[in-house]
Amino acid sequence: MKIEDALKKLIAKGISTLYLEAVNDETIKLENTSKDFEGDFTFVVFPILKLSKQSPQNTATALGTFICEQSNDFESFNVISGFLNLKLSRSYWSNWLQENNDKVDFGSAKIGKGKKVMVEYSSPNTNKPLHLGHVRNNLLGYSVSQILKFAGYEVIKANLINDRGIHICKSMLAWQLYGNNETPQSSNLKGDHLVGKYYVLFDQKYRLEVSALIADGLTESEAKKEAPLIKKAQEMLLKWEANDKDTLSLWQTMNQWVYDGFEITYKRMGVDFDKTYYESQTYLLGKDSIEEGLQKNVFEKEADGSVWIDLTAEGLDRKIVLRADGTSVYITQDIGTAQLKYDETQMDKSVYVVGNEQDYHFKVLQCILKRLEKPYADGVYHLSYGMVDLPTGKMKSREGTVVDADELMQDMHNTAKKITEELGKTEGFTDLELSNLYEVIAMGALKYFLLKVDPVKRMMFNPEESIDFHGNTGPFIQYTHTRIRAILRSISFQPIVDTSVELHAADIDLLKTLSWFPDKVVVAANEFNPSIIANYMFELAKSFNRLYHEVSILGETNNTLKQNRLAICALTANTLKQGMQLLGISLPERM
RNA sequence: GGUCCGGUAGCUCAGUUGGAUAGAGCAACAGAUUUCUAAUCUGUGGGCCAGGGGUUCGAAUCCCUUCCGGAUCACCA
Numbered sequence: 001m002k003i004e005d006a007l008k009k010l011i012a013k014g015i016s017t018l019y020l021e022a023v024n025d026e027t028i029k030l031e032n033t034s035k036d037f038e039g040d041f042t043f044v045v046f047p048i049l050k051l052s053k054q055s056p057q058n059t060a061t062a063l064g065t066f067i068c069e070q071s072n073d074f075e076s077f078n079v080i081s082g083f084l085n086l087k088l089s090r091s092y093w094s095n096w097l098q099e100n101n102d103k104v105d106f107g108s109a110k111i112g113k114g115k116k117v118m119v120e121y122s123s124p125n126t127n128k129p130l131h132l133g134h135v136r137n138n139l140l141g142y143s144v145s146q147i148l149k150f151a152g153y154e155v156i157k158a159n160l161i162n163d164r165g166i167h168i169c170k171s172m173l174a175w176q177l178y179g180n181n182e183t184p185q186s187s188n189l190k191g192d193h194l195v196g197k198y199y200v201l202f203d204q205k206y207r208l209e210v211s212a213l214i215a216d217g218l219t220e221s222e223a224k225k226e227a228p229l230i231k232k233a234q235e236m237l238l239k240w241e242a243n244d245k246d247t248l249s250l251w252q253t254m255n256q257w258v259y260d261g262f263e264i265t266y267k268r269m270g271v272d273f274d275k276t277y278y279e280s281q282t283y284l285l286g287k288d289s290i291e292e293g294l295q296k297n298v299f300e301k302e303a304d305g306s307v308w309i310d311l312t313a314e315g316l317d318r319k320i321v322l323r324a325d326g327t328s329v330y331i332t333q334d335i336g337t338a339q340l341k342y343d344e345t346q347m348d349k350s351v352y353v354v355g356n357e358q359d360y361h362f363k364v365l366q367c368i369l370k371r372l373e374k375p376y377a378d379g380v381y382h383l384s385y386g387m388v389d390l391p392t393g394k395m396k397s398r399e400g401t402v403v404d405a406d407e408l409m410q411d412m413h414n415t416a417k418k419i420t421e422e423l424g425k426t427e428g429f430t431d432l433e434l435s436n437l438y439e440v441i442a443m444g445a446l447k448y449f450l451l452k453v454d455p456v457k458r459m460m461f462n463p464e465e466s467i468d469f470h471g472n473t474g475p476f477i478q479y480t481h482t483r484i485r486a487i488l489r490s491i492s493f494q495p496i497v498d499t500s501v502e503l504h505a506a507d508i509d510l511l512k513t514l515s516w517f518p519d520k521v522v523v524a525a526n527e528f529n530p531s532i533i534a535n536y537m538f539e540l541a542k543s544f545n546r547l548y549h550e551v552s553i554l555g556e557t558n559n560t561l562k563q564n565r566l567a568i569c570a571l572t573a574n575t576l577k578q579g580m581q582l583l584g585i586s587l588p589e590r591m
Numbered sequence: 592g593g594u595c596c597g598g599u600a601g602c603u604c605a606g607u608u609g610g611a612u613a614g615a616g617c618a619a620c621a622g623a624u625u626u627c628u629a630a631u632c633u634g635u636g637g638g639c640c641a642g643g644g645g646u647u648c649g650a651a652u653c654c655c656u657u658c659c660g661g662a663u664c665a666c667c668a
Contacts, residue, residue, distance in 0.1 A: 031607085032607085034610090034611065036612075042611085044610060044649095046610085047648095056648095081611070082611090083611060167667090327666085329668090330665095330667070333668090356595090356663095360662085360663050360664065361668095387661085387662090394661095423630065425628080456597075457597065457604085459603085459604085460602090462602090462603090468603090472604080475630055479630050479631075482630095483627080486627070490627070531605090535606095535615090542615090546632075549632045549633085553627060554626090591630075
C-alpha cells in the first residue's frame with residue numbers, strides 16, 4: 001500500500017477513535033508539506049473541526065500524537081495553526097530504499113496494461129521541409145509514446161503523410177516551370193529543402209501575377225482566383241486525380257526527394273514510426289461511414305446531393321461531410337482514417353498530436369464519431385499544442401519566416417561544440433566520440449527546451465539567444481548524470497541496502513524526490529503531458545546536486561552509510577536515465 | 592459577432608484535487624573548489640498572479656464580468 005493511503009486510513013482511524021465520528025478514508029485529503037516547514041505530508045484540519053469540536057491546534061495535536069503512536073513510519077509532527085505536518089521516519093526511508101533499490105523498471109506503471117493506444121504525430125506536408133513547429137510536434141508525439149509505453153500501454157506510433165493536394169501541386173508546378181531539371185543530386189540540396197524552395201518560388205511568382213491583375217483593375221479576391229499560376233496548379237490537381245501518367249510520375253519523384261530528406265531529419269531528431277499512412281491512399285475513405293450515417297439519420301442530404309451534419313445541439317455548427325459531387329472533405333477523410341485505424345488495430349485510445357488551430361476540427365470529429373456510435377469515439381484524444389512563436393511573430397513557410405529544423409539542429413550542434421571546447425572538456429575523447437557527444441548535448445538542450453513547456457501553451461523561441469545550457473536545461477540534467485556515473489565508475493560496489501544505519505538528512509531529501517517518480521509517470525501518462533516528466537527531472541537533478549555539495553559520497557567514512565548512499569546514487573542515475581528516455585533524450589557517460 | 596485556448600518576477604516558464612510567507616531558471620549583484628567533473632552549489636534584489644466583483648475558515652487556482660494576445664467558426668488540408 002502506498003504510504004499516502006496508509007496515512008489516510010490512520011487519520012480516519014484517529015478521527016473515529018478520538019471523536020467517535022466515522023470518516024471514510026477516501027475523503028481525507030493530503031498534501032505534500034511545503035518546503036518551508038518540516039514534514040512530508042500535511043493534513044489540513046479545518047474541514048474536520050465540526051467533528052472534533054476542538055480548536056484547530058488541539059485537533060491537530062491530538063491527531064499527530066495518535067498517528068506517531070500507531071505507526072513506525074512517522075517519527076514526529078508539528079502543528080502550525082490548522083496545519084498538521086507529519087514527518088516520515090528514517091526507518092521508513094531505509095525500507096523504501098531497500099524495496100526500490102533493485103527495481104529494474106522503477107517508476108513504470110500498469111495503468112495501460114492490456115490497452116492499445118495509437119499515437120499519430122508528425123503528419124507532415126510533402127511540399128516543404130520541417131520547421132521548429134514540426135519539431136515540437138514530433139518531440140511531443142515521440143515522448144508521449146514513450147511515456148504511455150512506460151505506463152503499460154501497447155503503443156503504435158503512426159505518421160499520416162499529407163502527400164496530395166493543391167499545395168503539393170504548387171511546388172511541382174514551380175519546379176516544372178523554373179526548375180531546369182534541378183535534382184537533389186545536381187544541386188547538392190536536401191530533397192525536402194529543394195521542393196520547399198519551389199513552393200516558396202511559386203508563392204512569389206503568384207503574388208507578382210496577383211499584383212499585376214489588381215493593377216489591371218481586378219479586385220484582390222478576383223485576382224487570386226484568376227492568376228494563371230493558380231489555374232495551372234488546379235489543372236494539375238485534376239490531372240493528378242485523373243491518374244495522369246506524367247503528373248503522377250513527377251509527383252512520385254518529388255515526393256521521394258522529400259521522404260529522403262525527412263528520413264534524415266527524423267533520424268537526427270530520434271523519432272520513428274510503426275505505421276505510415278499516406279493521404280493519397282486514404283483521401284477517398286470515409287464515404288462508407290457517410291452512407292452509414294445517412295441510414296442512421298445522423299447525416300442529412302440536401303437537394304443538391306451534399307451531405308451535412310447538424311451539431312448545433314453540441315454547441316458547434318452545421319458541417320458539410322460530403323460535397324454535392326460526391327467528393328470528400330477533410331473531415332470525411334478523418335472519419336474514414338479513424339475507421340481504418342480501428343479496423344487494423346482495435347486500439348482503445350487514439351491520440352492525435354496536432355496543433356491547437358485544429359481544436360474545432362477535432363471536436364467535430366469526435367462528435368461525429370459519437371453520433372455514429374463508433375466504439376472508438378470516446379478514446380479519441382486531441383493532444384493540442386500551442387505554436388512556437390518568434391520574437392518577430394508567427395512562423396510562415398510561404399513567407400520564409402521559419403526556423404528550419406535542420407539548420408536549428410546544426411546550430412545547436414555547433415553551440416554544444418563551442419561550449420564544450422571553451423570549458424576544456426574535450427580531453428580523452430576521440431574525434432568521433434566528441435562529435436557524438438556534441439550531438440547528444442545539442443539534442444538534449446533542444447528537446448528539453450521544447451518539452452519542458454506545457455503543450456497547451458504557446459511558447460517563445462528567440463533565435464538570437466541560442467538555447468541555454470545552464471540552469472533548467474537538458475545539459476544540466478545530462479551533466480548531473482555524468483557526475484553520478486563518474487562516482488559509480490570509480491568504485492565497485494554491491495547495491496546492498498542495510499537498513500540499520502541512519503541516513504543523512506540530505507540523503508533523505510534525495511530519496512523523497514526519487515519517491516515521486518512513479519506518481520509523475522502516471523500523471524504524465526493520464527494527461528499526455530511530457531512537461532511533467534521534464535520538470536520533475538530538473539527537480540531530481542537539483543536534489544542530487546545539493547547532496548553532492550553537502551556530503552562526500554566516496555569519502556564517507558561509515559562504510560555502511562557509504563554503501564547506502566551509493567545505492568541512492570545508482571537509483572538516481574537510473575531514474576534520470578529512464579526519465580530522460582521518456583523525453584527521447586540520451587545521456588552521455590562523460591561530458 | 593459566436594466558440595475555444597492563453598495572460599504569474601525584466602525575460603523564459605513551474606505552481607497537483609482551492610491551503611501556510613507565490614516558485615524555479617536566465618539576466619544582475621555577492622560568495623563557495625587542499626576533497627567524488629564549477630555545464631555545479633549558496634545567498635541578495637526583483638510580484639496588485641491582467642483589472643474588478645463573487646463563493647468561504649482560506650482563491651493564482653472555482654463562478655461572473657471587463658481588458659489584452661491568439662486560434663477557430665471554408666464545399667482548404
